[in-house]
Each structure stands twice: as structure tokens, then as C-alpha cells.
Amino acid sequence: MIPVYTRPKSLTDVVTHYCPGCPHGIAHRLVAETIDELGIQERTVGVASVGCSVFSYNYFDVDFQQAAHGRAPAVATGIKRVNPECIVFTYQGDGDLASIGMAEIVHAAVRGENITVIFINNAIYGMTGGQMAPTTLVGQKTTTSPFGRDPSTQGYPVKISELLSTIKGAHYVARFSLHNPANIQRAKQGIKKAFQNQIEGKGFSLVELLSTCSTNWGMTPQNALKWLEENMIPEYPLGEFKTGEGE
Amino acid sequence: MEKRVVFKEDHCKSCELCISVCPKKIIRLRTELNRLGYHPAYVSDEDQEKCISCALCARMCPDAVIQVWRP
Numbered sequence: 001m002i003p004v005y006t007r008p009k010s011l012t013d014v015v016t017h018y019c020p021g022c023p024h025g026i027a028h029r030l031v032a033e034t035i036d037e038l039g040i041q042e043r044t045v046g047v048a049s050v051g052c053s054v055f056s057y058n059y060f061d062v063d064f065q066q067a068a069h070g071r072a073p074a075v076a077t078g079i080k081r082v083n084p085e086c087i088v089f090t091y092q093g094d095g096d097l098a099s100i101g102m103a104e105i106v107h108a109a110v111r112g113e114n115i116t117v118i119f120i121n122n123a124i125y126g127m128t129g130g131q132m133a134p135t136t137l138v139g140q141k142t143t144t145s146p147f148g149r150d151p152s153t154q155g156y157p158v159k160i161s162e163l164l165s166t167i168k169g170a171h172y173v174a175r176f177s178l179h180n181p182a183n184i185q186r187a188k189q190g191i192k193k194a195f196q197n198q199i200e201g202k203g204f205s206l207v208e209l210l211s212t213c214s215t216n217w218g219m220t221p222q223n224a225l226k227w228l229e230e231n232m233i234p235e236y237p238l239g240e241f242k243t244g245e246g247e
Numbered sequence: 248m249e250k251r252v253v254f255k256e257d258h259c260k261s262c263e264l265c266i267s268v269c270p271k272k273i274i275r276l277r278t279e280l281n282r283l284g285y286h287p288a289y290v291s292d293e294d295q296e297k298c299i300s301c302a303l304c305a306r307m308c309p310d311a312v313i314q315v316w317r318p
């Protein structure tokens with residue numbers, strides 16, 4: 001028999017703590033496949049954030065550092081500057097990156113740090129029990145917006161990829177979705193590009209991945225992916241927003 | 248018999264995402280529980296031959312449960 005799909009070597013052989021159907025697991029697998037394919041397992045350093053993916057250091061078979069809430073890009077900056085031969089990536093949720101960590105991600109992009117950022121947008125704070133995130137959609141119900149997000153008091157969703165693509169120091173900024181196998185394949189290509197850019201010294205690369213939180217959204221995993229496709233993609237269009245510095 | 252699609256059943260969480268994408272509709276959940284307390288997904292020995300080795304299930308699985316081979 002010829003192998004068509006085998007488990008990535010850069011994933012550890014443990015059961016994750018993620019809920020059934022959580023796309024964090026898909027994103028982990030894509031990053032691990034990329035590390036395998038680029039042959040960089042021995043020199044990759046991940047930086048975990050705060051959120052459900054705080055334990056991601058247990059799931060990747062590479063060196064890892066845990067950062068304080070939102071500070072992963074600053075920690076990654078330090079690691080990369082001291083060890084330029086290492087391939088450094090952060091793995092951050094939207095509560096982590098787009099609220100408390102907004103300053104760190106913007107300035108890492110402004111400085112054009114040669115790091116890779118994997119940004120999971122599931123429109124909610126997952127770990128702490130489903131509070132409103134900066135990325136929560138208008139009208140979306142969360143535990144802190146029980147009647148739906150109301151722009152008159154709670155503002156509008158933050159579009160991280162669009163925002164960062166206006167920054168000259170950012171080399172590659174793209175948004176993909178994890179709701180079906182075709183989109184998962186596209187996301188994989190984007191993740192690979194974001195790591196390849198770092199290997200080639202091209203600078204700051206961020207891949208935003210639209211994701212779900214079936215537990216806090218109160219849906220089955222399948223219905224959550226359908227909700228993502230129908231509601232999140234119109235608000236967060238997919239595509240490559242920036243593919244070279246200075247444009 | 249050489250299997251085309253193999254499940255690491257003790258890692259499965261019964262999310263059914265593999266079932267939702269399989270074009271041949273051959274993936275089912277066991278009635279027994281695994282050690283996590285979930286009904287793991289599997290493809291029966293008879294249905295292994297119907298598998299077209301497309302690996303859509305493996306690419307969808309959030310828990311890296313599935314590995315796929317082709318003859």
C-alpha cells in the first residue's frame with residue numbers, strides 16, 4: 001500500500017484537550033505538516049499564547065515558549081533576534097491577538113520582524129467561557145453580549161488582516177478558512193508560504209484562519225462550520241491581502 | 248486484508264466531521280466507547296474496499312486520527 005496521508009511527525013502522540021471538532025486541531029496539523037515538509041523541525045521554536053491553545057506546547061514536537069497574554073509577537077521577536085537561524089512562529093487566538101495583544105502584533109508588523117504568525121479567528125473568547133471578542137460579529141450572541149453584539153455600545157468587528165495589510169513592514173498577510181477540505185488545503189498553502197517567507201528572510205508573515213468554537217457557540221461541530229461559512233466569510237473575506245513588502 | 252483507511256481509535260472524539268466529508272459514506276461510529284468515553288469512528292472491513300483513498304476524512308479530522316493508503 002502507498003501512503004496518501006500519514007500523521008505529521010511534528011505532532012506529539014498525545015490526545016489534545018480541545019473539544020470534539022475544534023479546528024485548533026486542524027490548524028495544528030497543518031502547521032506540523034508544513035514543518036515536516038520544509039524539514040525545519042530541529043530549528044523551529046513555537047510561541048504559545050493564552051487561550052484554549054495555551055497548551056499547544058504539548059502538541060507540537062518542537063521547542064516552545066509560553067508567552068503572557070497577547071505578548072507572543074514580542075517574545076517571538078526576542079527569540080528570533082537572538083537565534084536568527086531558528087524558525088519562530090506564534091500561535092494566537094483572537095482574544096489574545098486582537099484585544100490585549102493588539103499593540104504587540106501591530107508593532108511586530110511595523111518592525112517587519114522575520115517571524116510567522118498563525119492567527120485563529122473564532123469570533124469569541126473560547127477558554128474563558130464564550131465572552132465577546134473584538135472579532136465577534138454584529139448581532140452575535142455571547143455571554144457578554146447576550147442580546148447580540150450591538151455596535152452602538154460594543155463597536156464593530158476588528159479585521160486584523162485588512163488592518164495589518166496597510167503596514168509597510170508586513171510582508172505577507174492572508175486569510176483562509178478551515179470549514180471544509182478544499183479550504184483546509186488552501187490554508188495549508190498559505191501557512192507554508194508564511195514559513196517559507198521566514199526561511200527566505202522576507203519578513204513578517206501572518207495567516208488568519210477562520211475557525212469555530214462549537215462549545216461556546218452552542219452548536220454541533222458540523223453546524224458550527226456551516227455557521228462560519230454563512231456568517232463569518234461575508235464579514236471576513238478570504239484571500240491574500242499582501243504578498244510583498246512596501247506595496 | 249490491507250486497510251486503506253486506518254483510525255487511531257483511542258484519539259477519536261466522535262465529532263463526525265470525517266463522516267460529513269466522506270464521499271463514499273462508509274465511515275460510522277462504533278457503539279462501544281473508547282478510553283476517552285467517545286464512540287470512535289471506523290470503516291468496516293467490508294467497506295474498506297469501497298474507500299477511494301481520497302483522504303478528505305484525514306484532512307478534515309481535528310485530532311489526526313486518520314491515516315490513508317492506496318493500493
Ligand SMILES: Cc1ncc(C[n+]2csc(CCOP(=O)(O)OP(=O)(O)O)c2C)c(N)n1
Nearest residue numbers: 050051052069093094095096124125126127
Ligand atoms: C493578563 C490576562 N488577562 C486576561 C486573561 C483571561 N483570559 C484567558 S484566555 C482569554 C481569551 C482567549 O481567547 P482567544 O484568544 O480568542 O482564544 P480561544 O480560547 O478562543 O482559542 C482571556 C481573556 C489572562 N489569562 N491574562
Ligand code: SF4
Nearest residue numbers: 269298299301302304
Ligand atoms: S479516504 Fe475518502 S473514501 Fe476513504 S474513508 Fe476517507 S473520505 Fe471516505
Ligand code: SF4
Nearest residue numbers: 259260262263265308
Ligand atoms: S473527524 Fe477525527 S475525531 Fe472526529 S469523528 Fe472522525 S476520526 Fe473521530
